[in-house]
Amino acid sequence: MTIFSLLTYFFLLTSAAASAAADDSIFLDCGVSGSSTTFDGRNWTGDAAATTFTLTSGTLSLPANSPVSPAPATPYHTARVSASPFTYHLPVTQGRKFLRLHFFPVNYGNFASSDALFTVTAGPYTLLKNFNASQTVEFLGIPFLVREYSINISFLNLTFTPSSALPASYAFVNAIEIISSPDIFSGGNRPQPYSVEPDRALQTMYRLNVGGQVIRPMQDSGSLFRTWEDDSPYIHGAGIGVAYAADENVTIRYPANTPEYIAPADVYATARSMGPNPSINLNYNLTWILPVDPGFYYLVRLHFCEISYSFTEMNQRVFDIFINNHAANKRFNVIRASGGIGLPVYQDFFVVIPNGSEREKLVDLWVSLHPAPRSKPEVFNAILNGLEVFKLQSYDATLAGLNPTPSRKQGNDAAMDNAIQVSGNSRRRIRLIAAFTGGGLGLLLSIILFTLFSLLQKGIARPSSMLGSSALAKGSSTPCRHFSFAELEHATNGFDEAVLIGAGGFGKVYRGTIDSGLMTVAIKRGRSLSGQGIQQFYNEIETLSKLQHHHLVSLIGYCHDSAEMILVYNFMSQGNLGEHLYGTKDPLPWRRRLQICIGAARGLHYLHTGANPPIIHRDVKTTNILLDGEWVAKVADFGLSRKGPEIGHSHVSSAVRGTMGYLDPEYVKLMRLTEKSDVYAFGVVMLEVLCGRPALDPAKAEEESLVDWVLQSQKDGAIDQVLDPYLKGKARKLCLEKFVKTAVSCVAEGRVERPAMGDVLRNLELALAFHLQECCLEDSSEAGHSF
Numbered sequence: 001m002t003i004f005s006l007l008t009y010f011f012l013l014t015s016a017a018a019s020a021a022a023d024d025s026i027f028l029d030c031g032v033s034g035s036s037t038t039f040d041g042r043n044w045t046g047d048a049a050a051t052t053f054t055l056t057s058g059t060l061s062l063p064a065n066s067p068v069s070p071a072p073a074t075p076y077h078t079a080r081v082s083a084s085p086f087t088y089h090l091p092v093t094q095g096r097k098f099l100r101l102h103f104f105p106v107n108y109g110n111f112a113s114s115d116a117l118f119t120v121t122a123g124p125y126t127l128l129k130n131f132n133a134s135q136t137v138e139f140l141g142i143p144f145l146v147r148e149y150s151i152n153i154s155f156l157n158l159t160f161t162p163s164s165a166l167p168a169s170y171a172f173v174n175a176i177e178i179i180s181s182p183d184i185f186s187g188g189n190r191p192q193p194y195s196v197e198p199d200r201a202l203q204t205m206y207r208l209n210v211g212g213q214v215i216r217p218m219q220d221s222g223s224l225f226r227t228w229e230d231d232s233p234y235i236h237g238a239g240i241g242v243a244y245a246a247d248e249n250v251t252i253r254y255p256a257n258t259p260e261y262i263a264p265a266d267v268y269a270t271a272r273s274m275g276p277n278p279s280i281n282l283n284y285n286l287t288w289i290l291p292v293d294p295g296f297y298y299l300v301r302l303h304f305c306e307i308s309y310s311f312t313e314m315n316q317r318v319f320d321i322f323i324n325n326h327a328a329n330k331r332f333n334v335i336r337a338s339g340g341i342g343l344p345v346y347q348d349f350f351v352v353i354p355n356g357s358e359r360e361k362l363v364d365l366w367v368s369l370h371p372a373p374r375s376k377p378e379v380f381n382a383i384l385n386g387l388e389v390f391k392l393q394s395y396d397a398t399l400a401g402l403n404p405t406p407s408r409k410q411g412n413d414a415a416m417d418n419a420i421q422v423s424g425n426s427r428r429r430i431r432l433i434a435a436f437t438g439g440g441l442g443l444l445l446s447i448i449l450f451t452l453f454s455l456l457q458k459g460i461a462r463p464s465s466m467l468g469s470s471a472l473a474k475g476s477s478t479p480c481r482h483f484s485f486a487e488l489e490h491a492t493n494g495f496d497e498a499v500l501i502g503a504g505g506f507g508k509v510y511r512g513t514i515d516s517g518l519m520t521v522a523i524k525r526g527r528s529l530s531g532q533g534i535q536q537f538y539n540e541i542e543t544l545s546k547l548q549h550h551h552l553v554s555l556i557g558y559c560h561d562s563a564e565m566i567l568v569y570n571f572m573s574q575g576n577l578g579e580h581l582y583g584t585k586d587p588l589p590w591r592r593r594l595q596i597c598i599g600a601a602r603g604l605h606y607l608h609t610g611a612n613p614p615i616i617h618r619d620v621k622t623t624n625i626l627l628d629g630e631w632v633a634k635v636a637d638f639g640l641s642r643k644g645p646e647i648g649h650s651h652v653s654s655a656v657r658g659t660m661g662y663l664d665p666e667y668v669k670l671m672r673l674t675e676k677s678d679v680y681a682f683g684v685v686m687l688e689v690l691c692g693r694p695a696l697d698p699a700k701a702e703e704e705s706l707v708d709w710v711l712q713s714q715k716d717g718a719i720d721q722v723l724d725p726y727l728k729g730k731a732r733k734l735c736l737e738k739f740v741k742t743a744v745s746c747v748a749e750g751r752v753e754r755p756a757m758g759d760v761l762r763n764l765e766l767a768l769a770f771h772l773q774e775c776c777l778e779d780s781s782e783a784g785h786s787f
């Protein structure tokens with residue numbers, strides 16, 4: 001046999017093996033004997049029931065000791081636990097695959113969470129060493145974590161070994177995922193000068209959907225079940241740029257060298273750019289800071305796609321890419337690299353982060369973008385759509401980092417800024433050792449950056465996790481209860497229409513009782529497990545479980561069993577504000593209206609300034625202001641809410657969402673969301689309270705829009721005509737004037753003219769004081785109403 005034919009034979013063999021490879025998709029729910037349970041649309045097999053692999057005997061299946069917990073029941077409420085080493089022997093197919101390990105560190109039986117200290121190996125690779133899951137989640141401020149690896153192995157021996165350093169130590173795992181993946185690292189047929197060797201193991205450190213929302217496993221492309229996180233927690237400083245979505249008529253088309261499994265269309269269809277002002281852009285870098293373990297090589301992958309018809313030409317947007325202060329790619333031009341609008345392209349960079357002088361600390365990886373004025377682009381701007389960072393296995397086949405130092409755990413914003421500054425100011429000597437320029441069109445450039453950290457005072461804590469801050473309540477302090485579907489079915493008498501109390505975009509709301517009839521609750525049952533519904537469902541849990549305020553509704557728990565999305569709240573016996581303003585025989589007295597407005601304003605003021613990070617509600621309206629038995633106003637429905645930028649600094653941008661009649665005109669026009677959009681919507685609520693009619697009333701023809709009608713009447717000097725007839729003679733002049741003036745300022749066209757929520761609150765309190773004064777001086781007829 002000639003060498004040539006031998007090579008050919010070998011080639012055929014490998015390609016045959018590759019095409020014959022059946023795909024693995026294994027979801028093991030550890031410590032469970034039931035065969036299959038569904039969580040987020042995926043089927044999880046109990047590891048005690050599965051027959052496709054063998055497991056070292058002598059391990060225990062244990063439930064978590066704290067049933068009231070912020071982690072979903074499947075797969076987190078049970079674990080495989082052992083004080084001696086145990087191994088899963090999993091026959092898997094040839095080729096690369098994602099291995100995901102899930103850990104929810106709480107007490108299991110007699111095993112205390114603080115004693116879990118163990119090493120995990122997968123075949124020849126060490127994935128985790130002396131891993132302390134409690135310390136890691138504490139550091140990241142999340143309840144549970146997922147570690148993701150990519151390995152190329154054909155028989156997987158996954159071994160968990162408790163540390164020998166601690167007599168009481170044990171190992172545990174809550175779930176294991178194994179998903180076959182195409183070759184997403186070696187570059188496929190791309191003319192890439194540097195690629196990941198076929199047997200290199202990697203660990204995913206970050207996977208961010210830049211400028212977009214979280215993409216959950218079921219929404220990922222290529223059936224790879226990856227999670228793409230929001231990038232905003234990692235942006236450095238106040239220059240967060242502008243997040244935006246693709247123009248409506250732009251569709252993402254995958255070229256041959258960027259297959260769809262590289263990243264889902266949602267990653268490319270949203271982006272972050274620098275903002276409209278060229279002189280500001282020239283004076284700052286759009287920067288992401290990503291803490292990583294020292295002593296490893298990293299693959300940094302940047303995803304790009306132009307998605308706006310304002311950028312279709314080659315020389316419109318040209319920018320430099322810096323990694324760790326070093327120019328990684330000069331004068332990068334997305335349109336030239338990708339070939340046109342809507343065409344994705346990605347760039348890989350290799351970076352080495354040497355062992356620092358302090359091995360114990362995480363160090364920062366910086367990715368910065370800056371306009372390249374010397375290439376004379378049409379605009380001074382930059383764009384990024386997605387960002388991934390993978391750690392490469394070191395030569396001793398380890399991927400294990402250190403347990404993050406607990407002294408630097410999640411702090412407040414000020415502490416964080418401080419940390420960034422400390423590390424940013426620490427002087428670093430950086431040396432470039434090698435740079436390879438891509439062949440072909442010159443669109444690919446891979447470099448090795450050699451970075452020497454002479455001094456690194458402090459590692460840096462991030463408010464969000466590395467990979468695996470999953471769906472729920474990060475750093476949640478409110479216990480959020482998990483209900484089974486059966487429990488809620490029982491609570492509502494089988495979702496009986498007789499206890500239906502409302503229906504909306506999300507689904508239906510029922511009244512129910514739990515805890516043997518001791519507690520009345522409102523049960524909101526989602527319509528379907530479709531993309532947007534899931535986003536809103538998680539958003540609501542994530543937002544509300546972290547917030548506790550007298551004027552915000554409180555979430556008691558949730559259920560996501562068997563394709564159901566159900567949220568359980570405190571029951572608000574008086575329904576919503578809208579119901580008491582129009583179409584009612586018994587409209588609210590003026591004083592109560594004022595008190596309700598004050599309560600709701602307090603809730604919103606808290607969201608904008610008291611919550612950390614600030615939150616923009618995005619759907620303020622009378623039907624989202626609920627009233628309890630004492631008529632206390634509670635702001636509800638956080639399904640559309642967004643974490644705000646630092647208030648006053650900038651804005652987030654996204655597809656316009658909200659309710660007609662309440663939409664901030666500037667938000668609609670510029671697609672830029674700030675807390676002033678909530679102020680506008682609240683102004684509309686105040687006008688409804690004043691006029692006793694809905695924001696939009698199609699029956700009223702020319703007076704259809706409440707805002708237009710009020711503003712016109714005010715201009716005509718006929719403000720009296722808009723007043724709810726029921727209030728005539730009951731609301732006092734000074735008080736009314738204050739109220740009208742405040743409401744009108746809230747609905748100002750330009751957001752800069754609108755007051756902040758705190759000012760609205762003060763003015764409302766003043767209006768109430770005027771009312772009480774005048775009311776008590778003049779007569780007490782209104783006191784006849786039960787306040």
Ligand SMILES: *[C@@H]1O[C@H](CO)[C@@H](O)[C@H](O)[C@H]1NC(C)=O
Nearest residue numbers: 036037038040041042043044
């Ligand atoms: C889960 O199992 C059910 C029932 O066997 C099946 O209908 C469904 O398609 C499975 N889901 C997935 C994502 O495989």
Ligand SMILES: *[C@@H]1O[C@H](CO)[C@@H](O)[C@H](O)[C@H]1NC(C)=O
Nearest residue numbers: 114115116117132134135406
């Ligand atoms: C793991 O970390 C937790 C929290 O920092 C700590 O209380 C515990 O002692 C650590 N356990 C071990 C075995 O080091």
Ligand SMILES: *[C@@H]1O[C@H](CO)[C@@H](O)[C@H](O)[C@H]1NC(C)=O
Nearest residue numbers: 087089123124154155156157
């Ligand atoms: C996996 O473990 C089994 C049993 O200890 C051993 O026979 C086998 O060689 C191991 N396979 C690999 C690939 O390490």
Ligand SMILES: *[C@@H]1O[C@H](CO)[C@@H](O)[C@H](O)[C@H]1NC(C)=O
Nearest residue numbers: 014095096152183197198199
């Ligand atoms: C996996 O490893 C085998 C054997 O080393 C190699 O032939 C194959 O190309 C690798 N697959 C990938 C996707 O790297």
Ligand SMILES: *[C@@H]1O[C@H](CO)[C@@H](O)[C@H](O)[C@H]1NC(C)=O
Nearest residue numbers: 246247248249250308309310
């Ligand atoms: C797409 O829409 C933009 C405005 O949003 C418009 O300027 C452009 O001409 C449209 N392009 C096509 C191909 O329809």
Ligand SMILES: *[C@@H]1O[C@H](CO)[C@@H](O)[C@H](O)[C@H]1NC(C)=O
Nearest residue numbers: 294295296297352353354355
């Ligand atoms: C970091 O130090 C370890 C030994 O302590 C060494 O094996 C490794 O090569 C070093 N890594 C780098 C990137 O310098």
Ligand SMILES: *[C@@H]1O[C@H](CO)[C@@H](O)[C@H](O)[C@H]1NC(C)=O
Nearest residue numbers: 283284285322325326368370
């Ligand atoms: C942007 O980053 C590069 C590399 O770190 C630096 O040289 C440059 O001064 C920065 N520009 C601004 C305006 O901060």
